[in-house]
Amino acid sequence: QQPVQSPQAVILREGEDAVINCSSSKALYSVHWYRQKHGEAPVFLMILLKGGEQKGHEKISASFNEKKQQSSLYLTASQLSYSGTYFCGTEMGLYGGSQGNLIFGKGTKLSVKP
Amino acid sequence: ETGVTQSPTHLIKTRGQQVTLRCSSQSGHNTVSWYQQALGQGPQFIFQYYREEENGRGNFPPRFSGLQFPNYSSELNVNALELDDSALYLCASSPAWVTYGYTFGSGTRLTVV
Numbered sequence: 001q002q003p004v005q006s007p008q009a010v011i012l013r014e015g016e017d018a019v020i021n022c023s024s025s026k027a028l029y030s031v032h033w034y035r036q037k038h039g040e041a042p043v044f045l046m047i048l049l050k051g052g053e054q055k056g057h058e059k060i061s062a063s064f065n066e067k068k069q070q071s072s073l074y075l076t077a078s079q080l081s082y083s084g085t086y087f088c089g090t091e092m093g094l095y096g097g098s099q100g101n102l103i104f105g106k107g108t109k110l111s112v113k114p
Numbered sequence: 115e116t117g118v119t120q121s122p123t124h125l126i127k128t129r130g131q132q133v134t135l136r137c138s139s140q141s142g143h144n145t146v147s148w149y150q151q152a153l154g155q156g157p158q159f160i161f162q163y164y165r166e167e168e169n170g171r172g173n174f175p176p177r178f179s180g181l182q183f184p185n186y187s188s189e190l191n192v193n194a195l196e197l198d199d200s201a202l203y204l205c206a207s208s209p210a211w212v213t214y215g216y217t218f219g220s221g222t223r224l225t226v227v
Contacts, residue, residue, distance in 0.1 A: 002156075032215060041118075041204065042157065044215035087156050101170045102147070102216070104156030 003090045005105035012112050020073040020108045022088030031071040032089040083112045118219035126225045132193045135222045137205030139186040145208040146188045150201045200226045
């Protein structure tokens with residue numbers, strides 16, 4: 001039930017691009033993306049709802065392939081401030097007690113070097 | 115907008131003891147969720163409260179219990195602490211029933227010895 005994130009870790013130089021993937025074996029209602037820096041709270045980046053919407057946030061965007069139950073986070077022209085661990089959180093439905101119950105992946109550690 | 119605040123930030127308890135962790139959500143956030151995060155892992159869902167009633171529970175035993183109050187504050191209580199309960203406990207709030215992104219607090223680091 002826990003979504004699978006890949007890669008587990010990635011090292012980038014400033015200005016390079018990266019893609020982080022998140023896949024689930026269950027039908028999803030939404031996918032959330034969060035970034036957590038060491039010793040800090042996870043910070044909400046964006047949410048993608050069932051319907052395949054693509055959302056953007058500065059130079060970070062994401063897509064949700066409903067048929068494949070996969071989401072991808074795209075980081076373009078990475079900056080030092082993008083370093084951290086990225087988590088996807090999946091939500092299976094609005095009803096039956098599962099609404100808002102985010103199941104998080106194990107995270108992808110992103111390091112951006114100068 | 116004051117964000118989500120949690121207290122205490124750090125706590126050391128002895129196995130078998132009981133602990134209460136506190137969270138103050140943003141005003142207007144009717145939904146609060148609690149998560150347990152082990153080192154190097156993603157947050158694990160404990161339970162969620164919506165308008166002071168439990169609205170979903172993860173795979174945690176009954177010794178993990180919670181309360182939500184009308185003033186947007188909430189508590190996580192853990193009885194009969196075990197060594198494996200050592201983790202970062204995160205509180206996250208959201209404005210409504212409809213799916214929104216969550217605002218997380220900085221967490222309480224619990225160490226059970």
